[in-house]
Amino acid sequence: MNPTTSDKNNMKYPVWMFHDSPLDIFKYAARHRLRMAKKVVTRTYKASICNHSQVKDDLDALGHAASKLWNVGRWTVSRVWDEIGYIPEAEELTSYLKTHERYDDLHSQSSQRVLQELAEAFHSWYGKRKNGDDRANPPGYRKHGDDHPRSSVTFKAAGFKHDAKNNRIRLSKGDNTKDYWTDFALCEYQTRPDVDLSAVESIQQVRAVWTGDEWELHFVCKQAITVADSPGDKTVGIDLGICTFAALAFEDETCELYPLGCLKEDGYYFGKRIARCNDSSSAQVERLHQKWSNRRTHYFHTLAKHIAERCVEKNVGLIAIGDLNGIRGDEDGEVKDWGPHGNLDLHGWAFDRFTNILTYKAEMQGIDVEPVNERGTSKTCSCCGQEKESNRVERGLYVCDGCELVANADVNGAENIRQVPLSPSDDTSADRSNGWLAQPSTHLFDKSTGGFHPQEQVVS
Numbered sequence: 001m002n003p004t005t006s007d008k009n010n011m012k013y014p015v016w017m018f019h020d021s022p023l024d025i026f027k028y029a030a031r032h033r034l035r036m037a038k039k040v041v042t043r044t045y046k047a048s049i050c051n052h053s054q055v056k057d058d059l060d061a062l063g064h065a066a067s068k069l070w071n072v073g074r075w076t077v078s079r080v081w082d083e084i085g086y087i088p089e090a091e092e093l094t095s096y097l098k099t100h101e102r103y104d105d106l107h108s109q110s111s112q113r114v115l116q117e118l119a120e121a122f123h124s125w126y127g128k129r130k131n132g133d134d135r136a137n138p139p140g141y142r143k144h145g146d147d148h149p150r151s152s153v154t155f156k157a158a159g160f161k162h163d164a165k166n167n168r169i170r171l172s173k174g175d176n177t178k179d180y181w182t183d184f185a186l187c188e189y190q191t192r193p194d195v196d197l198s199a200v201e202s203i204q205q206v207r208a209v210w211t212g213d214e215w216e217l218h219f220v221c222k223q224a225i226t227v228a229d230s231p232g233d234k235t236v237g238i239d240l241g242i243c244t245f246a247a248l249a250f251e252d253e254t255c256e257l258y259p260l261g262c263l264k265e266d267g268y269y270f271g272k273r274i275a276r277c278n279d280s281s282s283a284q285v286e287r288l289h290q291k292w293s294n295r296r297t298h299y300f301h302t303l304a305k306h307i308a309e310r311c312v313e314k315n316v317g318l319i320a321i322g323d324l325n326g327i328r329g330d331e332d333g334e335v336k337d338w339g340p341h342g343n344l345d346l347h348g349w350a351f352d353r354f355t356n357i358l359t360y361k362a363e364m365q366g367i368d369v370e371p372v373n374e375r376g377t378s379k380t381c382s383c384c385g386q387e388k389e390s391n392r393v394e395r396g397l398y399v400c401d402g403c404e405l406v407a408n409a410d411v412n413g414a415e416n417i418r419q420v421p422l423s424p425s426d427d428t429s430a431d432r433s434n435g436w437l438a439q440p441s442t443h444l445f446d447k448s449t450g451g452f453h454p455q456e457q458v459v460s
Contacts, residue, residue: 039363040201040224047189047217050167058185059208059215061177063150065105066114067142070151072102073118074141087126090119106174109156150210160206164198167191169206169217189217197221230366232315237418238307239322239374239410240351246303247410247440249382249418250314253433255411255440258303258452262445266295299445300350304358306443306452312365319362320417322374324351370421377416381405383434407437 049055073093080088088096093115097103103111121139128136142149153171161170171185191197201222209216234251241247245260270292277285311319359369380387384403393399398409405412415437442455 038224039227040222041360041363042204043200043221043223045191045195045197045219045221047191047219049215049217050188050190051186052214055185055187056215058173059153059171059210060150062106062110062153062171062173062185062208063210063215065102065174065177066110066151066153067149069097069102069105069111069114070118071141071143072100073097073115074139077118077122078138081122087122088119090116093119101176104175105177106153107155107159107172109159110153110172111174113154113156114151150215152207152209155206155208157205160203162197162203162206167197171206171208187217191219199223225364227364227366230317230368231312232317234314234316235318235320235418235422236311236314236316237320237372237414237416237420239377239414239417240324240354241410244410245354246307247408247414248307248310249411249414249437250316251418252314253436254314255408255414255436256310257408257410257440257442259442259444262447263296263299266292296350298450300354300357301361302445302451304354304361307358308361308365308367311362311367317367318421319358319367319369320372320421321355321358321369322377322413322417323355323371324374372417372420374413374417377413377420378409380416382407382412382415382419382437405434405437407434408440411437411440 076093076097077088080086090112094112097115105111106114118139125136125138142151155171159172163169167189169187169189171187173183173185177183197203197219201224204220204222207218207220209218236251237249239247239249241260243260244257245263246258248256248258250256270288274280274285274288277288279285307319310316355369355371362369376387379389379392381391381398381400381402383405384400386400386402388401391398391400392409394409396409398407398412399405400407407415443452444455445451446453
């Protein structure tokens with residue numbers, strides 16, 4: 001396990017792959033005399049079901065029950081919406097449907113989770129509609145022809161019993177799906193060789209997930225992990241955007257841009273492929289959506305890992321990242337019109353998802369991630385503090401008519417974000433030069449290697 005850096009001999013702290021085992025990390029740290037720390041984090045581990053043929057019917061029945069309850073809740077929410085224009089909260093929906101016969105097809109906590117997911121889906125749809133996304137559709141019914149599909153089923157603490165010694169888990173059924181009162185589904189499972197569920201702090205919940213071919217189990221666990229101490233006390237600001245997905249401003253007066261071209265190419269390609277399909281609910285469309293989603297996920301994980309590595313190389317202990325909640329509105333709370341293409345890109349933005357992935361990658365390196373309200377950072381000069389919207393001459397250029405700063409607009413925003421969590425005594429921006437703000441290096445995603453490289457190194 002070697003550090004990946006251009007100057008390995010001078011590297012102060014290691015950079016390891018995100019999937020390295022805690023044992024590998026500990027050995028590497030001991031070898032290089034690095035200080036390590038314990039941290040409790042949430043992790044999800046997948047497991048295959050060894051006795052699948054024995055429990056498939058039981059899991060099918062639970063998956064069908066979850067679909068039926070979803071459809072009952074879907075009809076209820078739709079009726080309330082049509083009558084009074086209101087979307088019930090999860091607690092209200094659960095209280096109303098608690099006496100419905102479909103509610104007892106699952107364990108009570110599993111039924112609560114189905115209705116919670118439905119309420120979240122409706123509120124997400126309403127949020128997009130309120131923000132001007134006319135293409136957003138409300139969550140639909142779960143059915144295919146006359147058959148209900150297999151929906152994922154979540155079991156919380158009271159709904160399962162774990163036997164870590166024998167790799168078995170007992171999943172509770174609902175009263176209506178039991179043949180007798182002690183009836184349950186007993187699954188024998190197998191995880192990856194490097195995963196030991198007996199060593200985790202606690203299992204928060206278990207999900208039975210239908211993959212399209214078979215059932216698998218997802219264990220959501222609290223786990224104590226070993227992470228490196230903070231690489232240093234420097235900071236970096238990250239500005240997330242539509243054209244340039246991430247702009248980074250480091251304390252050492254360097255800046256980097258990560259354009260979104262790769263994901264946009266995928267959007268055009270898969271969008272056309274899906275549009276050519278006659279049936280929007282066909283298996284082919286589902287496969288295209290899944291492949292598209294997997295490529296986006298890979299991009300986010302690769303970029304987050306790359307940024308975490310760059311922070312370690314530059315002794316960064318704090319990442320200040322723009323919190324884009326509310327970015328779709330103006331200062332008065334009204335929906336802001338970004339134009340036809342801008343609105344479409346904005347509603348497809350996965351900034352929350354990327355921030356979560358980056359937080360996960362960074363914490364493994366001992367780096368803190370702090371979301372920062374970025375309102376006003378795009379029109380404020382990072383050198384003199386003048387706030388003037390006309391200073392942003394165009395999307396990529398910022399010119400301050402107060403101190404005559406000329407900067408890349410995204411980098412200027414990232415530098416403003418970097419300065420937010422700093423106290424006046426820690427802020428050294430007044431003593432720094434500003435020429436670097438206009439000269440960012442561009443890093444592109446190289447599909448041939450699956451990594452990010454400076455623009456001149458990427459093979460076309």
